Amino acid sequence: MSVLSEGAVRPVPAPRRRSRFMAWMRADTRAAASLVFLILLVGASLLANWVAPYSPLEQSMDILAPPSAAHLLGTDDLGRDVFSRLVHGAPASLYASVLAVLIGTSIGLPFGVLAGYLGGWVDTAVSRVIDTILSCPSIVLAIAVTGALGIGLTNSMIAVGIVFSPGLARLIRVQTMIVKGELYVDAARTFGMSTPRLVLRHILPNAIQPIIVQVTLLLATALLAEASLSFLGLGVQPPHPSWGQMLARAYAYMEIAPAQMYAPGLAIMFTALAFNGLGESLRSQLDPTRRRSD
C-alpha cells in the first residue's frame, strides 16, 4: 500500500532566512549596536598595527598627559600612547575572554549534560566534584592553576576557564534534567532515536538558552578576570599591553591622574555590555515562541 506520490518534492512555504536577520537587527537596536561595536573591536584588533598611531611600547618624556591632538587618549606613566596601547591590548583581552569561556563550556557542558541525563551515581559523583570546586574562592583557584601551569596569558585563561566550568556544568545539568522529562523526548524515544542523537537534537537545543546568556556574562567576567590576573602579574607580561594591565597601572596613579583609568575601564565596560546585549537578544531570538509572528 503505497501512498507515495510520484514526481517532485511538494513545495511548502520556506522560512525566509536572510530577511530574518535584518528584521532582528532592525527590531533590536541594542543588539545591532552591540554587534557593530564588537565587529569594530575585532576589526581594530586585527588591524592594530595600522589603526594605532604609535607603537604600544614606544616611551616618551611626555608622561601622564591628558588627551590631545598628538595623543588621542593621552599618555601613561611611561609616556606611552594610551590609544595605541588600548588598540594593541584589545586582541589580548578578546582572546583571553573567548579562550576562558571556550574552555569553561567545553569542560562544563559535557559533564553537566552527562550528570543531568544519566542521573544516579554519575550525577552524584559529578555534582560532588562541582561542589568541591565551587567551594574554593575562584581567584585563589585560578592563581593555583596558573601557578601549576606556568605564568602567561593562555595559561591564566585556561585557569579561568576551569574556574568557570563547574558553574556552567551545574546550570546545564538542571536544564537537562528539566528537558529530559519533557514529553517530546519520550516521543522521540518511541521513534527509536538513539541517546546521543536525542541529546543533540532535543535536549541540548532546549536546554541551552540560559547557557547562552551565562556565556555572554562570563565573557565579561573573563575580561575582568584577565584584568585581575594581569594585575597580579600572572597574565599578560609587561611591557605588552592588555586592558586589565593598563587598568592596574592606572590604578597606581589614581590620585595624580584619575583620568588614566577611564580608557581601559570604559573599554572593558562597553565590551562586557556588548557581549551581554548580544547574548540576551540572541537568546530571545532563538526561542521560536518569543519571536513575533510576521
Next chain:
Amino acid sequence: MNARATTPIVSIDDVGVHFPVSRGRTLKAVDGVSLDVMPRETFGIIGESGSGKTTLGRAVVCLEKPSAGRILHAGIDPYGLSSRELRRHRRGYQVIFQDPNAALDPRMTILKSIREPMDVAGELTVPERHNRAIEMMERVGLSPDFASRYPHELSGGQKQRVCIARVLTLRPELIVCDEAVSALDVSIQADILNLFAELQAEFGLTYIFITHNLGVVAHVSDRIAVMYLGRIVEIGRAEDVVGTPGHPYTEALLSAEPVALPAHLRGQNRVMLQGELPSPIAPPSGCRFRTRCRFVQPICAQTEPPWRETTPGHASACHFAGELPMMSGAELHPLKAGQPGRTVETGL
C-alpha cells in the same frame, strides 16, 4: 496471517511497574496486571487519576521498564532485544500523549516534527520523507501550509493532528492513545475520535485507548479493562462492562458520568463514591476497593478477590461478582445503554 490473528499483538503478563519513593518504600503504580490485546481491536483502559493506566500505557511502548512480569509485542520480548534491535522494533508501537503541546519540540517546525520518525528510521530518501510527511498532514486534515509553522502557532486540536500524522509516518501496528482527546474541546474530541476510527480501518491499526472518560471508551472500544489502584478490577467486551457491570467500582464509574438529561427525567440511581483514592504506596489489604465499596464484607479485607467470570470473556475481581444487587447500565444511563456501538457522537 491466520497465526497472527490468534497471537495477541500485546500480551501483558503479571506486569508491575514500581517506582522507588523516599525511605526505601516503593510506589506500585501498576501491580500485577495481565491482559492481551488482539490485532486490530480497540482496547479501552479506564480508571481515575492515579490508577496507573498511564504508567501501564507507557510500559506497553517501552517508556517504562516493567519491574515485574513481562510485556510481549506479538510474541517478542522487547527487552530481550539488543538496544539497536529495540530501537528498530519499537517503531511499530507508538503512543499519542494527552498533552499535544508538550509532545512537540517547540523548536522544531511542524514539518520537521512529522519527518522526525522517518529521519530516525532513515529508510526513505529525503524527498520521499518530505512527501510522506505532507501526505500525512493532509490525511489527518491539516493544510500543508502549516508545515513551516511552529507548534505554538497551532491550536490544541491541530497539534494533536500533528502528533497523529507523526506516528502514522512509521506505519505502526499499535498506537497507545493516552488520554489523547481529554485535553481538547468537546467538538474537537469527536473529530479526533472519528479520525482515529477512519485511520484504524485504513491502516489496520490496533489501539489501546486510555481514558478516564467512560463515554469515550465505551463508544470506541471493543473490549474494556477497568483499573483501580494499579490493578485491573474488571475486563470484558465494552457492551458487557457498560451494560452489566460486575464490579462495584465500575458501577460507580458509570454512575459518575454526566447524563445529558434534565434533572426531573433522571432517575435517582446514583452511586456516590465515598472518600479518596487510597495511597498506592500502602494499598488496602484484600480487595483494594473495599475502603470505598458500598457492599463491603469482612472477607474483602482478608483475601484478595479471585477473578470471577460472570459471562464468557467478562470477568471481575470481586468476591461477589454476579451476586450483588447492582444497577445495570440501563438504569444508570437511560440514554446510553443499549446502544454502545462504534459510532461517535458529538457532545459525548
